[in-house]
Amino acid sequence: MIERDEEAGAKPYALNTPVPSISNKAEPPQQPDEKGAQELLQLSNSISWILQGGVILSALLIVLGIAMLPTRPGGLSASRLLNFPQTLGQVGAGLLILRPQAFIMLGLLLLIATPIVRVAASLVMFIKERDYTYVVITAVVLAILIFSLFIGNQNRQNELTVDAMQLHFSLGVALLIFAGSLLAGIVGALVGLGGGIMVVPMLTIVFGFPIPFAIGVSIISVIATSSGAAVAYVRDRLTNIRIGMFLEIGTTLGAISGAFLAGLLAPNLLGVIFGFILLVSAAPLIFKIGEELPRGVINDRWARTLKLASSYPDRKLGREVSYQVTRTPFGLGMMYIAGLISGLLGIGSGTFKVIAMDTIMRLPLKVSTTTSNLMIGVTAAASAGIYFSRGNIPPLIAAPVALGVLMGALVGARLLLRMSNKILRIIFVPVILIAALEMILHGLGIGSF
Template structure:
């Protein structure tokens, strides 16, 4: 009885009926809440983009050229090109429109958050969210127009066929599931898959990975926000730093050699494992108290834990350090197209001392916005191939759907046990491949 009283009191603080959530029920709601509106926007964006991408993929074999390398490299690179292609029902244009809708989904989520915070008369977060939205729009519509399209070395040597499309799709399902569980984004596996297995230039792999990160975030975050596992205030505050870092990284990526990018990717992943291993036996953080900034921003919260069948309350510490690391995370995301969920989860879990479920779900929400901040630059540079990004996006969305259903019933320790081997394997593969001594 005492557990139920504590659970009820804690969940009332976040406006969630405890028994309905712990039993997997939704319960009646008198009106559409802010979190429900955000969840619907994410679900709607995912559905529209998936329908458009599938329509374009089904039309493609009916047109001259089919699934060829020439068709792969011949695609619309601007919004005007896409609109012109839609007038003649060009499959590439339909697929590109679906990818644009996917990129726009986290942007719409940020815009909706302004309305949510305004309705709550939370003026601090209205300002913070408006700044994040301004950075996103500036990156997509202004900074993206300043770059020049180009094809990387080896682009015309790519082998492309229906079998490759199917294999990329199947591999992306696994990447989406793992990414949604541990808050890393699908890029952690997509980049090694595309570069090592399918021999794509890393520029194209990173471009597809940017799309996979947005797909993982949008596909999984809808369920996490609806189930109150995500801390919207923590996510929005930290997105200030990640979006600025992502724009910086996207520009820097055009100045570095592909091999060096692979080595940097692997080393960063290996470094990020250390604090996770140290905390492997810890299920929930203890003795954490809000610092002054966390108290002022009201970053503490609570979430219903179906595995423990109770409601977990938590506070946040070392907020300035977490914000600084988020800029680094954004820089890595824009540089390598991986979502930088590793740094986000580590910063929130180890530095800010959030429970790992909150860290991973909040990271999932944030990685889509971080990736969207650099997606416009990658698209304008011609590094997002629609015929590669399309099967990646569809597979990631399906995998993220399954992962989001699994996470609420898992323990925090189990999530860390999944996190570690995935990171180690991907890191070693990318370092070896970047040095030219990979296994493939």
């Protein structure tokens, strides 16, 4: 079947056959050889299975814990919400006496561990392939993640004190949180934002939870969105694993920095910062809202050395789309900022990741959003240990958020395959603007609309 890309003026191409990126210079895109393609396919399949297994096991444990709640006195009250295990020792002790919140917390911890296991498995695969460049890159990312877990366990001085009388929690509230998280998961999977931009405003503005709780739970939602959506994106070759692994160096370092900085700032200030960050991040995308594929992109030296150029099957266009990568060092620098924001505000910072890959590195938007989805889980995992050690992840709030976001992410991943890049931009911009205005108004004490 022969088609033509009329908008780009490309030459005829065959369906499912890699074609050169649209470029002003005659440089063929760097594609992996047959052996390299098989190795990438094997790595993609392995990562997909790990993510799927982690999601299923964590969801089962969370559901089991929820099912056990009626067997214990207290119901879904605010006082019970605040009485939960906050250390690994307390989780273990709770499991021995069949405490429901201990099972929920174990499921949440397994969800946090899923992206870390994914990085460890990638390291093993790169060693088997003797791809020593990515062995070093992946080892650095894994070392940062492990380091974040150790420093998290030593950072308990910022525990949050909350008055149960100021909170309202019930079965109805939990169901509403689940419904809102379902929508957050769908939107997050579509635009690579992790759901945090909806979860934080929902928990603070709508339900009145303290912002440290909202940020801690949002970290869980980010990992859930990443793991849930990435199962399909990695399997369908929409995600660029090499780009994601390389850029995760910057995001993980930034996430650790941001998580520590968060303990030094006032909650209202966090809300205002959150809002203005989202407004600024949306501005460049407005001017590119009609773009389907980037043009005139030439691989830079970093992209050639790291073999970042690739292709993906676009069902909407009905063909294989090849692309190249530019300004890689600037993209890496932007990722540190993205990680800093993620650790600071618990939002996954997918906005900055997408902007860095779409605007700076000039990747197709579908590749940017799906690769962002893969990365945000690792970024969030780098700071999750710190929030867990502070007691900022209450299981009874995190459980409906995690389940809702997981289900929404699976739905969103299916929808994205049938959407164009233009439609994704149209969805992306309003979501950011609405959430930004809500958080700025709330942070300034003006209220919300």
